[in-house]
Amino acid sequence: MLGLFKKRRSHAGQAADALSVPVVRWSAEDVYTARMATENSLVVGASGAGKSTGSGRALALGLLGNAKAGMLVCCAKSDEVFRWEEYCAATGRTADLRVMRPGGPWRFNPVSYELAREGAVGAAENVVGLLEAILECADRQGDSGGARDDEAYWRRATKQLIRNFVDLLILATGTVTIDALYRAVISAPQSLDDVRSEQWRSSSFCFKLLTEADKRTKNSSQEKDFALVADYVLCEFCTLSPKTRSVVVSCLTSQLDPMQRSVLRELFGTDTTLTPGDCENGAVIVCGLPTQVYRETGVIANAVLKYCWQRCMEGRRIDAASRAVFLWCDEFQTFASSRDAAFLAACRSSRVGCALLTQGVPGVYAALGGGDKGRAEADSIFGNCGLKVFHANSDPQTNEWASRLIGRTLQYRASGNHSHPADDQVSALLGLDWARENGTTSGGFSEVMEAEVEPREFTRLRTGGPDNGWIVDGIVFQNGRVFKASGRTWLPVQFNQRA
Numbered sequence: 001m002l003g004l005f006k007k008r009r010s011h012a013g014q015a016a017d018a019l020s021v022p023v024v025r026w027s028a029e030d031v032y033t034a035r036m037a038t039e040n041s042l043v044v045g046a047s048g049a050g051k052s053t054g055s056g057r058a059l060a061l062g063l064l065g066n067a068k069a070g071m072l073v074c075c076a077k078s079d080e081v082f083r084w085e086e087y088c089a090a091t092g093r094t095a096d097l098r099v100m101r102p103g104g105p106w107r108f109n110p111v112s113y114e115l116a117r118e119g120a121v122g123a124a125e126n127v128v129g130l131l132e133a134i135l136e137c138a139d140r141q142g143d144s145g146g147a148r149d150d151e152a153y154w155r156r157a158t159k160q161l162i163r164n165f166v167d168l169l170i171l172a173t174g175t176v177t178i179d180a181l182y183r184a185v186i187s188a189p190q191s192l193d194d195v196r197s198e199q200w201r202s203s204s205f206c207f208k209l210l211t212e213a214d215k216r217t218k219n220s221s222q223e224k225d226f227a228l229v230a231d232y233v234l235c236e237f238c239t240l241s242p243k244t245r246s247v248v249v250s251c252l253t254s255q256l257d258p259m260q261r262s263v264l265r266e267l268f269g270t271d272t273t274l275t276p277g278d279c280e281n282g283a284v285i286v287c288g289l290p291t292q293v294y295r296e297t298g299v300i301a302n303a304v305l306k307y308c309w310q311r312c313m314e315g316r317r318i319d320a321a322s323r324a325v326f327l328w329c330d331e332f333q334t335f336a337s338s339r340d341a342a343f344l345a346a347c348r349s350s351r352v353g354c355a356l357l358t359q360g361v362p363g364v365y366a367a368l369g370g371g372d373k374g375r376a377e378a379d380s381i382f383g384n385c386g387l388k389v390f391h392a393n394s395d396p397q398t399n400e401w402a403s404r405l406i407g408r409t410l411q412y413r414a415s416g417n418h419s420h421p422a423d424d425q426v427s428a429l430l431g432l433d434w435a436r437e438n439g440t441t442s443g444g445f446s447e448v449m450e451a452e453v454e455p456r457e458f459t460r461l462r463t464g465g466p467d468n469g470w471i472v473d474g475i476v477f478q479n480g481r482v483f484k485a486s487g488r489t490w491l492p493v494q495f496n497q498r499a
């Protein structure tokens with residue numbers, strides 16, 4: 001009994017050590033540990049406030065240098081790759097750095113990776129999910145500026161198309177490639193006449209797949225899948241109105257098309273020399289196609305890596321020695337997806353955390369569609385970030401939000417008052433000062449609920465650069481924590497951009 005008890009304690013002790021490493025010291029007495037970092041962190045501040053070079057830099061160096069964390073870094077700005085090369089050099093982690101970029105040694109084929117990992121059924125699910133994630137992310141970057149609620153129909157219809165054609169490929173060939181998916185969709189019948197036509201049957205790749213799938217030996221579940229696929233392709237799809245069909249097809253093919261071209265084909269459509277799982281052994285994977293430079297291609301590359309990484313980490317099996325692993329998204333609004341809220345809510349138990357940097361609340365609301373659903377998802381993401389660092393900001397909505405989050409406390413205000421009767425002219429004329437003293441004197445304290453940090457305070461924080469002696473001010477808030485240095489739930493912290 002005693003032995004068992006001892007064993008348990010030492011097991012817990014090991015786990016505690018692995019995650020108790022300090023990542024950043026907010027003050028001499030207040031440490032931010034790797035365990036806390038797995039509860040996710042959010043850095044908010046206006047453009048140029050010092051997010052990337054202030055608190056972001058301090059967190060990144062701490063995660064790499066002290067926690068020896070594995071990381072996936074999504075890149076929006078052109079200097080992000082260079083920044084992480086510097087961070088890795090400064091923390092002795094260059095050997096772990098894997099920048100995925102054209103001409104480099106690192107490539108990842110998400111489809112074959114899933115096939116090898118989970119077999120055809122898992123791969124089908126993942127290809128469907130992956131394509132959905134790409135469509136969602138690419139939609140947001142488009143002219144619409146955000147996924148709108150009225151797009152739900154098109155999204156559902158496109159998802160149905162993907163699912164059926166992925167199943168068809170799996171049933172016919174046992175595998176999926178982006179190229180084959182593209183060819184199958186564009187050779188699908190456009191009418192019932194096509195279905196009956198010899199010419200379509202002899203030239204269509206889609207029909208060849210249907211014939212092959214029909215011939216293959218299938219178990220009962222595959223039989224059912226095949227019946228559904230055949231119904232969809234030969235009855236439902238070809239009887240859609242031409243306009244609807246062409247929109248649904250182009251929703252998909254417009255996203256598959258870039259996947260088959262130059263850079264994306266090279267990085268995600270050939271062999272696999274790195275996998276998201278490598279982060280568990282300390283790899284620092286950087287998506288070397290920043291969205292600012294590579295535009296749509298960059299958006300897709302980051303979305304593919306982020307989706308596959310999240311899926312891999314959700315299935316992570318951990319033990320006492322498992323390393324903490326992090327997702328890093330500077331300019332988070334560029335990469336936000338509807339899966340993030342659920343991921344952030346659950347990732348801590350897999351020793352996985354996310355570090356999200358963004359300008360303010362409205363940008364994330366807009367990125368997630370701007371409607372009620374998007375707002376709820378964004379609020380859930382913010383709520384699941386245990387650490388918040390607020391930098392200078394002049395956005396009223398963000399400042400009000402930050403102020404409300406930090407909270408209100410009972411503040412005591414001293415007040416005093418002295419008055420004498422206005423008609424006491426007689427005493428005044430007679431010089432009877434003692435009589436005048438008989439006025440009313442009152443004093444005391446009143447209790448008022450006031451914001452601990454007023455919204456305007458966030459407009460006064462320093463933003464670094466030479467004018468501020470390279471100092472960036474931040475206000476740090478950690479859920480459920482009272483800082484020793486301030487005795488409060490928040491703490492002003494100075495970050496030195498040059499330290």
Ligand SMILES: Nc1ncnc2c1ncn2[C@@H]1O[C@H](COP(=O)(O)OP(=O)(O)OP(=O)(O)O)[C@@H](O)[C@H]1O
Pocket residue numbers: 045046047048049050051052053054359463464465466497
């Ligand atoms: N090398 C430098 N020389 C001069 N000023 C600098 C330098 N590096 C950073 N700064 C200043 O530090 C401030 C913070 O920059 P930083 O890039 O961290 O802001 P940010 O909050 O990440 O902004 P954004 O949202 O635009 O990415 C800026 O005002 C910038 O001008």
Ligand SMILES: [Mg+2]
Pocket residue numbers: 051052053330
């Ligand atoms: Mg920045």
